[in-house]
Amino acid sequence: MIRLECSSFAYDGGPVVLSGVDLAVEPGALVHVVGPSGSGKTTLARLLAGQTGAGNGAQFRGALTLGTDRLGFTGGPGDPRIDPAAWSSTVAYAAQRTEGQLSMMSATVAEEIAFGPANRGMPAGELRAAVQATAARLGLTDLLNRDPRRLSGGQLRRTIIAAAVVGNPRVLILDEPFQGLDADARAEVARTLEVLRAAGTALVICAPMLPGAAPGRSRVLALVSGRPVFDGTLGQARTAGLERYAIGTEGSAPDVLRDPRGWAAAAPASGFSVKAGGPLAELAGVSFSYRGEGTRGQAEVLRGVDLRVDPGDIVGLTGANGSGKSTLLQHLNGLLRASSGTVAVAGRPLGRRTATGRLAGAVGFLFQDTDQQLFERTVLREVAYGPAAAGAGREAAQGRARTALAAVGLGHAAGEHPYELGFVERRLVAFASLIASGPAVWVLDEPTAGLDLRGRNRVGELILGHAAAGGAVVLATHDGAFAGALCTRILELKDGRILSGGARRGAGGA
Amino acid sequence: MPRRRVFNPLTELLAAALLVVLVLVVNTWQFSLAVLVAAVVPGVLLSGKPRQIALAIAVTAGPLLLSSFLLHGLFFPEGTTVLAEWGPARVTAEGLQFAALTGLRLAVFTGVLLTAALTVSIPELVSTLTHRGWNRRLVFVVGSAVGLLPHVAERARRITRAQQARGLVVGGSVPSRVRGLLMVSVPLVTGLLIDAAERTQLLEARGFSSPGPRTSYLPDTDTAGQRTARWLLAAGVLGFACAWYAVGAGR
Numbered sequence: 001m002i003r004l005e006c007s008s009f010a011y012d013g014g015p016v017v018l019s020g021v022d023l024a025v026e027p028g029a030l031v032h033v034v035g036p037s038g039s040g041k042t043t044l045a046r047l048l049a050g051q052t053g054a055g056n057g058a059q060f061r062g063a064l065t066l067g068t069d070r071l072g073f074t075g076g077p078g079d080p081r082i083d084p085a086a087w088s089s090t091v092a093y094a095a096q097r098t099e100g101q102l103s104m105m106s107a108t109v110a111e112e113i114a115f116g117p118a119n120r121g122m123p124a125g126e127l128r129a130a131v132q133a134t135a136a137r138l139g140l141t142d143l144l145n146r147d148p149r150r151l152s153g154g155q156l157r158r159t160i161i162a163a164a165v166v167g168n169p170r171v172l173i174l175d176e177p178f179q180g181l182d183a184d185a186r187a188e189v190a191r192t193l194e195v196l197r198a199a200g201t202a203l204v205i206c207a208p209m210l211p212g213a214a215p216g217r218s219r220v221l222a223l224v225s226g227r228p229v230f231d232g233t234l235g236q237a238r239t240a241g242l243e244r245y246a247i248g249t250e251g252s253a254p255d256v257l258r259d260p261r262g263w264a265a266a267a268p269a270s271g272f273s274v275k276a277g278g279p280l281a282e283l284a285g286v287s288f289s290y291r292g293e294g295t296r297g298q299a300e301v302l303r304g305v306d307l308r309v310d311p312g313d314i315v316g317l318t319g320a321n322g323s324g325k326s327t328l329l330q331h332l333n334g335l336l337r338a339s340s341g342t343v344a345v346a347g348r349p350l351g352r353r354t355a356t357g358r359l360a361g362a363v364g365f366l367f368q369d370t371d372q373q374l375f376e377r378t379v380l381r382e383v384a385y386g387p388a389a390a391g392a393g394r395e396a397a398q399g400r401a402r403t404a405l406a407a408v409g410l411g412h413a414a415g416e417h418p419y420e421l422g423f424v425e426r427r428l429v430a431f432a433s434l435i436a437s438g439p440a441v442w443v444l445d446e447p448t449a450g451l452d453l454r455g456r457n458r459v460g461e462l463i464l465g466h467a468a469a470g471g472a473v474v475l476a477t478h479d480g481a482f483a484g485a486l487c488t489r490i491l492e493l494k495d496g497r498i499l500s501g502g503a504r505r506g507a508g509g510a
Numbered sequence: 511m512p513r514r515r516v517f518n519p520l521t522e523l524l525a526a527a528l529l530v531v532l533v534l535v536v537n538t539w540q541f542s543l544a545v546l547v548a549a550v551v552p553g554v555l556l557s558g559k560p561r562q563i564a565l566a567i568a569v570t571a572g573p574l575l576l577s578s579f580l581l582h583g584l585f586f587p588e589g590t591t592v593l594a595e596w597g598p599a600r601v602t603a604e605g606l607q608f609a610a611l612t613g614l615r616l617a618v619f620t621g622v623l624l625t626a627a628l629t630v631s632i633p634e635l636v637s638t639l640t641h642r643g644w645n646r647r648l649v650f651v652v653g654s655a656v657g658l659l660p661h662v663a664e665r666a667r668r669i670t671r672a673q674q675a676r677g678l679v680v681g682g683s684v685p686s687r688v689r690g691l692l693m694v695s696v697p698l699v700t701g702l703l704i705d706a707a708e709r710t711q712l713l714e715a716r717g718f719s720s721p722g723p724r725t726s727y728l729p730d731t732d733t734a735g736q737r738t739a740r741w742l743l744a745a746g747v748l749g750f751a752c753a754w755y756a757v758g759a760g761r
Contacts, residue, residue, distance in 0.1 A: 118640075
């Protein structure tokens with residue numbers, strides 16, 4: 001069907017990022033390409049999608065076979081060029097980042113799905129039928145008239161997949177289709193993919209971890225540092241000891257050091273001070289409703305929430321999408337202000353006029369969306385931004401930044417541009433930025449989303465270390481295993497209320 | 511309440527542009543006033559969002575109108591008929607007339623163009639241009655420019671919030687606001703460039719540069735009558751302009 005033989009691939013003048021790969025995808029197959037961040041998954045996905053980088057100075061040595069056509073590449077200027085439009089009619093590709101995946105010319109999901117066939121001149125009647133049929137197959141019929149720029153994460157992924165498969169390609173390549181999605185959205189996307197596979201579309205799914213649930217006969221290709229380290233069935237992969245390559249399984253508990261001395265070593269001396277006695281943060285009777293366009297009336301997102309966060313607490317917030325988790329978190333650092341009730345941070349009540357920026361030293365916030373919180377030219381400047389904004393001198397700020405980077409395991413990346421790093425590293429840079437400001441309270445929105453095994457374990461240890469040192473952590477997560485292993489309290493939010501009181505547990509879930 | 515659409519967006523945009531041309535050609539305050547009263551004001555009132563458009567007009571044209579009246583009304587060197595005088599400032603009839611002429615013209619321009627721009631349905635426009643077989647890249651520029659704007663605004667807002675959470679204090683003094691703006695622009699532009707690079711590949715893969723005719727998901731709302739009307743309107747205005755200048759030159 002399609003076969004990639006890659007003896008070596010390097011981006012413009014760079015080191016070899018993929019080599020020794022021979023991957024043949026049969027019709028109707030399901031292939032999982034797994035590997036930690038930076039292992040060459042995206043490069044492999046792009047090659048399968050026909051993006052050999054010939055015009056951008058990339059050097060690809062190997063061959064691509066589609067059906068009976070074999071294209072050989074030597075890395076020279078005489079290499080064949082692939083027509084992306086023709087290639088994508090057989091091999092469709094959905095890239096990792098969703099932002100660049102919308103044509104930006106469509107006002108509705110229907111037009112977005114129709115974009116490809118319309119460019120190829122499909123007659124209007126057929127076009128409508130194709131869009132309706134694809135939407136019906138993938139459960140998108142209710143979304144057809146929605147603005148694609150205003151969809152939730154799962155809806156957007158499914159729209160992009162629908163736009164990729166509307167021409168009935170025989171293979172679909174997906175680069176981290178579940179990244180940044182919560183459990184419900186994951187399930188939505190997984191159902192979509194199952195529908196496609198049942199209809200005979202071959203799927204190649206690139207992800208940092210082995211899937212938690214998938215047919216045991218599906219194939220797994222594991223990559224580490226651009227080389228294959230395992231090729232077999234999923235059943236075999238589960239017992240092949242891939243953990244030694246930092247390839248875990250979705251939904252498993254994080255493997256954090258149980259020894260508190262290990263946490264202390266992982267936790268940087270972020271230098272926060274805690275006043276003895278009182279809570280670090282407290283919400284009392286907080287209600288909140290969004291105003292303005294897009295909401296009908298004044299739907300209350302939070303209804304009378306009480307939350308007390310003491311030193312040593314690791315509070316996990318769980319609940320379905322729209323239950324108010326992110327909204328609650330944003331009250332802790334003043335990004336949102338309660339409609340009624342009070343919020344106090346470090347013993348001081350938050351007034352209407354307290355600038356959010358002034359709270360950064362007391363409460364650190366990790367957003368769900370990483371890329372929109374990185375804005376400096378180098379990783380070091382990025383992480384030093386917080387301490388510098390709080391008034392530390394340049395030397396002192398950079399010193400704290402280096403400590404924080406070492407704590408997340410990125411001491412070597414200080415001079416790089418944040419955008420040149422992989423997703424997991426960017427996420428850890430955002431984490432280091434939070435740590436460097438030295439806040440006593442860490443507020444984390446989906447801290448483990450999209451992380452690989454190593455990153456997830458590292459974040460777990462940092463959280464435990466921070467709590468052990470007398471800080472507190474409030475995190476919203478859909479990663480039940482992670483919350484179960486770490487949190488001292490787990491609170492379930494539903495319709496803006498805290499459902500379960502959350503019995504206090506020992507740190508580390510003991 | 512959305513406005514009931516009467517004409518195809520292309521017809522509406524052309525009518526707006528021709529109206530502006532007419533006002534420029536005729537160039538008398540009486541004609542500008544007539545267009546304002548007979549076309550612009552009803553247009554704004556019937557647009558379905560009169561408040562939004564009125565606000566946009568006030569924000570863009572307001573300061574210009576005010577300064578024009580102060581400048582020409584009080585200091586018009588060619589003015590001879592003095593109505594009032596305070597030191598160096600003289601209110602002259604000619605000055606007021608000139609101010610009325612430029613002010614009315616400006617009001618017509620902003621009124622016509624803003625009403626057209628704020629009410630036009632971009633998807634319908636893009637679909638019409640596709641159906642009419644216009645250049646694909648031009649259509650993309652029209653469509654994506656408008657499609658990107660809300661996206662960019664939302665992104666800028668998220669970046670600002672992330673920066674505030676990291677200790678950026680926005681507000682108060684002007685330098686602080688300028689600094690805040692600069693801080694937002696770097697990640698905003700970087701992110702948009704990365705998106706653009708990825709989008710280029712996506713567009714290629716989805717046949718954006720494929721040769722041959724294209725189709726559109728939206729039905730063609732243009733009619734043969736409107737197409738004829740557009741040609742007639744354009745020809746009519748052109749003919750009128752030529753005649754107007756010829757008569758003016760002969761006088």
